[in-house]
Amino acid sequence: MAVKSGARSSGRWLVVTIPYLWLLALFLVPFLIVFKISLSQDAIAQPPYLPTFDLSEGWAAFKDAFGELSFENYGYVLSWDNEFIEAYGSSLWIAGISTILLLLVGYPIAYGMARAPKSIRPTLLMLVILPFWTSFLIRVYAWIGILSPEGLLNQLLIALGIISPDAPLQILATDTAVYIGIVYSYLPFMILPLYSALEKMDETLLEAAADLGCPPFAAFWKITWPLSLPGVFAGCLLCFIPAVGEFVIPDLLGGSDTLMIGKVLWTEFSVNRSWTVSSAVAVLLLMVLVIPIVFYQNLQAREVEGR
Amino acid sequence: MRKGLSWFNVTSIALGFAFLYIPIVLLVIYSFNASRLVTVWAGFSTHWYWQLFQNEQLLDAAWVTLRVAFLTATVATVLGTMAAITLTRYGRFLGRTLFSGMVYAPLVMPEVITGLSLLLLFVAVGLDRGFWTITLAHITFTLCFVSVVVQSRLVTFDRSLEEAALDLGCTPFRTFFVITLPIILPAVVSGWMLAFTLSLDDLVIASFTTGPGATTLPMRIYSQVRLGVTPEINAACTILIAIVTVVVIIASVMTKRQEMERQKAERMAAAEA
Numbered sequence: 056m057a058v059k060s061g062a063r064s065s066g067r068w069l070v071v072t073i074p075y076l077w078l079l080a081l082f083l084v085p086f087l088i089v090f091k092i093s094l095s096q097d098a099i100a101q102p103p104y105l106p107t108f109d110l111s112e113g114w115a116a117f118k119d120a121f122g123e124l125s126f127e128n129y130g131y132v133l134s135w136d137n138e139f140i141e142a143y144g145s146s147l148w149i150a151g152i153s154t155i156l157l158l159l160v161g162y163p164i165a166y167g168m169a170r171a172p173k174s175i176r177p178t179l180l181m182l183v184i185l186p187f188w189t190s191f192l193i194r195v196y197a198w199i200g201i202l203s204p205e206g207l208l209n210q211l212l213i214a215l216g217i218i219s220p221d222a223p224l225q226i227l228a229t230d231t232a233v234y235i236g237i238v239y240s241y242l243p244f245m246i247l248p249l250y251s252a253l254e255k256m257d258e259t260l261l262e263a264a265a266d267l268g269c270p271p272f273a274a275f276w277k278i279t280w281p282l283s284l285p286g287v288f289a290g291c292l293l294c295f296i297p298a299v300g301e302f303v304i305p306d307l308l309g310g311s312d313t314l315m316i317g318k319v320l321w322t323e324f325s326v327n328r329s330w331t332v333s334s335a336v337a338v339l340l341l342m343v344l345v346i347p348i349v350f351y352q353n354l355q356a357r358e359v360e361g362r
Numbered sequence: 363m364r365k366g367l368s369w370f371n372v373t374s375i376a377l378g379f380a381f382l383y384i385p386i387v388l389l390v391i392y393s394f395n396a397s398r399l400v401t402v403w404a405g406f407s408t409h410w411y412w413q414l415f416q417n418e419q420l421l422d423a424a425w426v427t428l429r430v431a432f433l434t435a436t437v438a439t440v441l442g443t444m445a446a447i448t449l450t451r452y453g454r455f456l457g458r459t460l461f462s463g464m465v466y467a468p469l470v471m472p473e474v475i476t477g478l479s480l481l482l483l484f485v486a487v488g489l490d491r492g493f494w495t496i497t498l499a500h501i502t503f504t505l506c507f508v509s510v511v512v513q514s515r516l517v518t519f520d521r522s523l524e525e526a527a528l529d530l531g532c533t534p535f536r537t538f539f540v541i542t543l544p545i546i547l548p549a550v551v552s553g554w555m556l557a558f559t560l561s562l563d564d565l566v567i568a569s570f571t572t573g574p575g576a577t578t579l580p581m582r583i584y585s586q587v588r589l590g591v592t593p594e595i596n597a598a599c600t601i602l603i604a605i606v607t608v609v610v611i612i613a614s615v616m617t618k619r620q621e622m623e624r625q626k627a628e629r630m631a632a633a634e635a
Contacts, residue, residue: 066534071452071461074445074505078464081502085479088486102485160381163374170371179375181614186382188606190563192580192587193599197385200392200591207388242382293470300472302566307587317474324478324570334482337475344472352466355510 086341093334094124104331128335138314139336143343146316149230149305150298153237154291160238161245161290166279168246169253180250187243195236195307202227202235202308228310236304241297245290252286253279285354292351296344316340386603393596410597420598423582426493427562430578434500435558441501442508442553443546449509450516468506476503477570484571491573499571500561507560508553515549548617555613559606 098105106120132139168179186194201207209223218224226232256279264274302317309315316336324333393411397404414420445465468476480499484491523545527537543550565580572581579602586595 067452070444071448071455074441074448074509075457075461077441077502077505078445078461081480081483081498082464082468083460085483088482089475089479092482160378163370164378167367167371167375167378170367171375172367177618181610182379183382185607185610186386188559188610189386189603190580190599190606192563192565192583193389193602194385196583196587196591196595196599197389199587200596201385201388203591239381239385242378246378296470297472300474302474303584317472320474320478330482333478337478340472341475348467348470351470352463355466355469356462 089334142314142316142319145314154295157245165246165249232308236308241294244293248289249286252283390600393600410593423579427579431561434561435554438501438505438557439554442505445509446512468503473566477567481570492576495571504557511553515546
């Protein structure tokens with residue numbers, strides 16, 4: 056018996072340890088490295104920053120290297136002379152507006168799906184998920200052909216005589232195109248949590264309200280909306296957090312004046328080749344997002360484990 | 363109170379699905395356009411597909427992407443299932459909060475941060491960047507998605523079946539493969555597919571963690587898209603969409619069939635009892 060329980064606990068130990076170590080090494084440690092590099096200085100060397108910690112050079116050298124770390128890069132990023140603060144603000148703004156638009160677009164769809172006959176619900180659900188499986192890049196790319204000045208939307212509007220051929224709508228390379236891109240790409244993330252909250256709702260509550268003379272719209276505000284709030288929170292966070300750091304959509308659909316922090320980080324890293332500044336940008340972005348991320352984690356942990 | 367769909371419900375579903383599908387449908391239609399100008403229709407042609415199969419760079423990239431995605435999905439499914447078991451079965455243990463944090467955070471972590479941090483790790487440990495670093499990076503962020511999918515199945519699972527097997531002297535290892543795994547298999551399979559398509563799809567993390575010689579399909583498409591819309595890319599996208607659609611439909615039919623068989627078996631068991 057002792058042998059068996061020994062085998063059992065060692066198996067159990069392995070099941071916990073392997074993914075734990077994996078995530079420590081490839082998720083947590085990388086963040087510590089980013090933090091360390093954000094405190095370093097750019098250098099023309101391999102790797103392109105200083106100081107580098109090398110324990111083989113002894114403890115004194117290690118301590119010296121430690122003394123060379125500074126918050127200089129944060130001062131640079133947070134100075135008003137550079138456009139970083141503006142980029143953080145505009146990312147939060149664009150992500151916020153997009154999240155509100157997503158909720159306005161997604162809620163009626165999720166609501167309709169939750170009220171559809173039970174037999175067709177799985178099909179509707181599958182139709183919402185299917186675009187999510189197809190490539191994100193492809194879905195953003197599809198909009199370039201639609202929104203460009205000689206694109207399909209302008210062709211349609213010109214054919215209908217709504218706008219003149221000489222003055223096509225300039226949507227591509229504006230913030231409007233970024234909103235359209237984000238709403239389009241993230242819509243399934245908004246619909247699914249809303250749907251699962253609305254589907255669980257007890258219909259008899261609405262019937263009771265109607266029997267007691269409550270008009271449908273008031274019943275919606277007093278019953279349906281409060282009961283769907285967990286889905287609303289989950290959907291909004293699931294869209295808002297990644298949208299703040301979005302890179303592909305502003306890069307392909309936005310204009311040169313569309314300022315988003317994900318794009319700034321990418322440029323700082325791949326064009327300006329400053330690893331230290333881009334690390335500082337990443338750390339600050341994480342600090343901006345840490346409250347919504349923790350909030351989302353708690354929500355998710357409760358949802359999955361607490362049933 | 364009238365049950366069922368109101369006109370408002372029907373309209374919002376119809377408009378919603380139109381919004382979701384029209385861009386994709388247009389993209390597919392224009393991949394069969396004879397003209398090089400993507401926005402001017404000049405008759406039906408499969409020319410761009412032939413062109414595509416002669417584009418060796420694109421084919422190479424597709425092959426790299428498929429290998430990365432296959433490896434990623436397989437390893438991430440194993441690790442993600444382990445993480446799911448840990449979080450749903452093992453109750454409290456030292457460092458549980460940190461563990462669950464690390465499992466859920468990557469789900470919403472902006473890709474630029476994940477990509478940058480993994481790249482800096484690979485540089486710090488002196489790993490040559492390329493195929494393997496992309497795969498390691500992809501396993502890390504997809505295993506979290508697998509874990510969430512598998513967890514949602516594990517929590518609705520009747521544990522008395524496992525306990526019965528253990529009481530009858532079955533080893534925990536065998537119990538997992540004989541009892542637990544077959545029951546959670548649909549979730550494990552959809553976890554695998556989710557990891558596969560996420561890896562297939564990823565541009566940002568792959569761009570950060572790649573090195574010379576390993577270019578994935580999204581990276582190749584992206585660098586061409588920046589130069590403008592071409593029917594050849596439309597064709598490449600159409601093929602990808604077709605593959606994913608077929609895989610998803612097959613998987614959902616399989617899951618449905620398995621679910622029906624399970625229900626049938628349960629009914630028979632109930633009738634015998």
